[in-house]
Amino acid sequence: MELDKVEVKSKFKSKGFWLTVVAALVFGIIFYSIGVSSAKVTLEEKKVDYNQLVKAIEGKEGSLASIKEDIRQAESDLTAVQGEIKEQESAYAEAKKVIENRSALEAEVAKIQSDLGAKQTEIQNLENTIESKKGELAGIEGQIREKKEAPKQLPAGHFVVGRDIAEGRYKVVPVGEGSNFVVYSAGGELKVNTILGSWGVKEYVFFASEGDEIQSEAPTRFVPVE
Numbered sequence: 001m002e003l004d005k006v007e008v009k010s011k012f013k014s015k016g017f018w019l020t021v022v023a024a025l026v027f028g029i030i031f032y033s034i035g036v037s038s039a040k041v042t043l044e045e046k047k048v049d050y051n052q053l054v055k056a057i058e059g060k061e062g063s064l065a066s067i068k069e070d071i072r073q074a075e076s077d078l079t080a081v082q083g084e085i086k087e088q089e090s091a092y093a094e095a096k097k098v099i100e101n102r103s104a105l106e107a108e109v110a111k112i113q114s115d116l117g118a119k120q121t122e123i124q125n126l127e128n129t130i131e132s133k134k135g136e137l138a139g140i141e142g143q144i145r146e147k148k149e150a151p152k153q154l155p156a157g158h159f160v161v162g163r164d165i166a167e168g169r170y171k172v173v174p175v176g177e178g179s180n181f182v183v184y185s186a187g188g189e190l191k192v193n194t195i196l197g198s199w200g201v202k203e204y205v206f207f208a209s210e211g212d213e214i215q216s217e218a219p220t221r222f223v224p225v226e
Contacts, residue, residue, distance in 0.1 A: 035212065053127030074106065091163065151223040161212040170222040173203045180218035 152165055153175060161167055172181060176196015183206060185191050192206050195219070205225065208214070 015067040073095060109139045115221060121172050149224040153219060154214070155219045156217050157215075158169045159216075161208040162210040163212065165214070167207070167208055169207045169225050171203055171205045171225050173221050173223065175219035175221055177218065180215075181220065182215040183208070184213045184215070185209065186213075 062161065079091050154165065156179070159165060175197035176197075178195065178200065179196050181192065181196045182190070183192035186209070191212065192204070194200055196202075196204060196216075208222075
């Protein structure tokens with residue numbers, strides 16, 4: 001037992017022992033310092049990274065605010081443009097309606113003009129027909145039916161109805177070139193004053209009353225008519 005104690009004491013007194021202890025302490029301090037330094041460097045790096053991150057976040061927040069403002073402005077512009085589009089669509093619809101109405105009116109006007117042209121043509125045809133019928137009527141009215149009695153021819157001169165020629169309705173025609181033909185009533189009033197022949201009418205119809213005076217400068221033929 002005592003031997004063991006002596007050996008222990010001998011070890012503590014040994015130079016080598018203390019060199020080992022000192023070396024161990026030095027290495028321990030060195031390793032501790034290295035660890036603390038490494039930890040400090042890591043913390044510093046993390047602090048730098050955090051500050052950069054904060055700055056980056058602040059920058060992004062500023063950009064985000066700017067983007068939000070841009071979005072708000074764009075939405076406002078979009079609303080204004082949509083309003084303008086609606087106004088333009090309304091104006092276009094109104095203009096289209098006006099154009100459609102105008103087209104319909106133009107078609108209606110064209111139809112009316114066409115109908116009017118057809119009516120005018122129809123009216124012209126009717127007028128022509130009326131004129132033709134009037135001509136036929138005039139021809140019929142002018143076609144005085146001659147009596148079966150023989151016509152009476154008088155030379156140039158003055159004649160009295162009831163003495164030289166019987167009272168009645170006559171168609172008088174010139175014999176030869178013709179001349180003036182005048183008739184006065186029994187009271188002296190002028191009843192007929194015309195020219196028979198190439199310088200006047202080809203024939204003339206009148207009613208010879210009792211007492212009328214007939215004056216002719218050329219021979220004439222009196223044809224009794226109904």
